[in-house]
Amino acid sequence: MSAAKKAPSRVLSLPARIYLIFYNAIQFLGWSFLLYKMVDFVVNQDLEGKSLWEHVEIPLLIFQSGAILEVVHCACGITPSSTIITFAQVYSRVFLIWPILYKVPDARDQIGFSLLLLAWTVTEVLRYLYYVLNLISLVPGFLLWCRYTFFIILYPAGVTGELLCCYRALSHYSETQEFSILLPNAWNFTFNFYYYTILVMLAYIPVFPQLYTHMFVQRKKILGNKKHD
Amino acid sequence: MEIGILSTSGGKQLATLTVDPNSTLKELKTQIHRLKSHLYPDRQEFRQEPRGKGLDESKTVAALGLKNHSKLYLKDLGPQVAWKTVFLTEYAGPLFVYAWIYQRPWLFYGEGAANQPMSQVAHIAAYCWVIHYTKRILETLFVHRFSHATMPVRNLFRNCAYYWIFAAYVAYHVNHPLYTAPCQMQSYIALGFWTICELGNFSIHWALRNLRPPGSKERRIPRPTKDPLTLMFNLVSCPNYTYEVGGWVAFTIMTQCLPAGLFAFAGFYQMAVWAIGKHRAYKKDFKDYPRGRKAIIPFVF
Numbered sequence: 001m002s003a004a005k006k007a008p009s010r011v012l013s014l015p016a017r018i019y020l021i022f023y024n025a026i027q028f029l030g031w032s033f034l035l036y037k038m039v040d041f042v043v044n045q046d047l048e049g050k051s052l053w054e055h056v057e058i059p060l061l062i063f064q065s066g067a068i069l070e071v072v073h074c075a076c077g078i079t080p081s082s083t084i085i086t087f088a089q090v091y092s093r094v095f096l097i098w099p100i101l102y103k104v105p106d107a108r109d110q111i112g113f114s115l116l117l118l119a120w121t122v123t124e125v126l127r128y129l130y131y132v133l134n135l136i137s138l139v140p141g142f143l144l145w146c147r148y149t150f151f152i153i154l155y156p157a158g159v160t161g162e163l164l165c166c167y168r169a170l171s172h173y174s175e176t177q178e179f180s181i182l183l184p185n186a187w188n189f190t191f192n193f194y195y196y197t198i199l200v201m202l203a204y205i206p207v208f209p210q211l212y213t214h215m216f217v218q219r220k221k222i223l224g225n226k227k228h229d
Numbered sequence: 230m231e232i233g234i235l236s237t238s239g240g241k242q243l244a245t246l247t248v249d250p251n252s253t254l255k256e257l258k259t260q261i262h263r264l265k266s267h268l269y270p271d272r273q274e275f276r277q278e279p280r281g282k283g284l285d286e287s288k289t290v291a292a293l294g295l296k297n298h299s300k301l302y303l304k305d306l307g308p309q310v311a312w313k314t315v316f317l318t319e320y321a322g323p324l325f326v327y328a329w330i331y332q333r334p335w336l337f338y339g340e341g342a343a344n345q346p347m348s349q350v351a352h353i354a355a356y357c358w359v360i361h362y363t364k365r366i367l368e369t370l371f372v373h374r375f376s377h378a379t380m381p382v383r384n385l386f387r388n389c390a391y392y393w394i395f396a397a398y399v400a401y402h403v404n405h406p407l408y409t410a411p412c413q414m415q416s417y418i419a420l421g422f423w424t425i426c427e428l429g430n431f432s433i434h435w436a437l438r439n440l441r442p443p444g445s446k447e448r449r450i451p452r453p454t455k456d457p458l459t460l461m462f463n464l465v466s467c468p469n470y471t472y473e474v475g476g477w478v479a480f481t482i483m484t485q486c487l488p489a490g491l492f493a494f495a496g497f498y499q500m501a502v503w504a505i506g507k508h509r510a511y512k513k514d515f516k517d518y519p520r521g522r523k524a525i526i527p528f529v530f
Contacts, residue, residue: 183407189487190402 012135016078021135023069028128030063035121053101053108056117064097064120088207093120095200096162099179099193104169112164119158122150148219155215159208166201173197230297232290234261237279237304250291254284261303271379274304309379316369319388323396324362330400331355337401348410354403354484357423361476364431372434374443395492402488411485419483425458426476432458433469450515463519464527466508470500471525501525 012020034056041055067090074083096116100107107113126147133139173179179193234244234257246260258270274283277293279302284293295301333343402408410416436459440451451466453459461468477493504525512518523530 183402183405184409186409186485187487188402188405188408188485 012078017135020073020078021132023073024128024131024135027063027066028125028132030059030066031121031124031128034059034063034117035125038117038121051109052117053113057102060117061097061102063124064093067093092162092200096165100165100169100197103178104172106172107165107169110164110168112161112168115157115161116165117161119154119161123154123158126150145223148215148223151215155208155212159204163201163204166197170194170197230290230295232257232295233298233300234303235279235300237276237302240279243303248290250289252290253287254290254293255286257290257301258286268305269309271309272306274306276302276304278302306381308382310382310385311379312375312377313369315380315385315388316373317366318385319392320362320365320369322389322393324359324366326393326396327355327358327362327400330397331404333404333406338406342406345406347404347406348408349413350410350416350484351403351408353416353420354480357420357480357483358400361427364427368431368434372438374438374441391495395495399486399489399492402486403484408486411483415485416483419479423476423479423483426472426479429458429461429472430469430476432456433461433472436462437469448514450511450518461527463522465504465523465525466511467500467504467525470504471527474500474525501530505530 037056037059038052041052070079071083071087071090073079074081074086079086101113126143130139130143130147133143173194177193179191181189181191183190230248230250232246232248233242234246235241236243244261244264246257248257248260254275255270257275258273261273262269270286275286276283281302283304330337333345333347335342436454436456437451439454440449441447451462453462458472459468461471465471474493474497477489477496481487481490481493501524508522508524
């Protein structure tokens with residue numbers, strides 16, 4: 001979920017515009033492929049005994065990690081969203097795919113992961129397609145409606161999935177103390193990845209309602225106006 | 230004459246007040262409080278435009294150019310809490326939290342932690358911490374003169390969270406059974422520096438208190454007094470913050486504890502923001518404000 005962009009009439013240099021069309025198109029293709037792989041897994045149940053994670057692992061890691069570029073885009077000013085908000089959103093995604101899903105097999109292949117993948121793929125396919133078409137000012141009303149309506153179910157579903165995956169990963173970090181810094185050490189500093197994960201999960205409590213209501217406000221503004229045209 | 234009072238949110242007419250030209254806004258606030266019992270005066274802010282600046286309540290209706298049937302906007306500042314209350318609560322927390330964790334409770338360290346040896350510097354750190362926050366509480370009660378009476382209640386929770394959580398964070402590490410003390414020389418020198426900074430910080434608070442006699446609204450440029458620690462005024466606009474940061478840096482070096490350093494940095498960041506604001510205000514208000522004075526770090530910024 002990204003903060004809504006302003007109207008297409010932004011002053012973007014041509015190289016920046018071309019780059020962004022290119023970037024968003026690649027992401028659109030990548031996430032469409034992931035959506036296809038997910039549907040393929042559900043429809044054709046028995047694929048050499050591979051799990052859903054094994055089916056989507058590589059493209060998921062690649063394309064979701066690629067979203068880190070979006071923080072750079074904001075910082076450089078070629079996209080209008082807030083750098084801090086985009087950082088928070090990309091951070092939560094990268095946190096889920098690397099230290100949670102990639103690192104901890106227990107976090108995969110349960111309902112949480114399925115929810116997460118469903119929410120992310122559908123959302124991102126819509127989002128990146130919207131961005132591409134927006135950059136050439138050719139957004140069909142139906143796409144706009146989808147982008148600002150599907151989130152109503154997908155956003156809570158995705159958050160539920162993310163929290164479930166985090167929860168499943170907790171015991172691994174509690175037992176192995178991986179990525180943690182323990183005492184004694186010269187600077188008397190500690191870092192406990194288990195507690196850090198709990199902190200990230202708790203952060204959803206204040207942040208999710210704000211972002212969710214923000215999307216509703218955006219929906220009213222953008223879809224509400226269209227009705228009057 | 231009659232003044233219409235409109236809400237800043239929505240512009241709804243809240244009341245019509247009958248006033249004299251010499252009535253102060255403070256008196257108007259009392260009138261509104263009588264009409265709407267939940268809007269005590271500290272919660273009210275008058276503005277001439279819905280999004281305009283808050284008006285000084287000591288100003289009179291006439292001084293603001295208001296006539297019969299003029300309109301004033303009223304903003305509800307939300308539930309308020311006295312500044313003193315906020316300060317006392319936010320400082321009492323660190324005192325009790327650190328003192329509690331200093332006992333090495335099983336909740337944080339497991340059973341038997343209290344029986345393990347504790348380094349001398351961990352003891353000294355606890356005394357420094359308690360002295361620092363006791364000093365803050367006493368200054369709140371007896372030294373500081375607050376220019377505002379109240380602040381929004383949500384600030385109470387936000388400020389307390391900051392102080393209390395950081396107190397637990399620092400205390401947990403310094404009092405830990407596996408805490409490693411730095412060399413004694415380092416700790417003693419840092420302790421000396423800390424002491425100077427605490428005395429310096431107090432000197433500045435005392436000097437600022439005496440800068441303006443009680444009841445007066447006169448603003449004056451702060452200058453060094455007979456106390457040599459106030460010579461810092463020659464170098465910075467906010468030497469109280471300079472000494473405060475110095476104290477926490479000293480505490481960090483004394484304990485060689487990175488969490489304490491993070492706390493020092495967080496405090497420094499906030500105080501730098503405040504100092505820069507104050508510094509700009511001084512320069513704007515006083516044409517003869519001494520050049521060469523920086524905001525918070527001498528010679529730097």
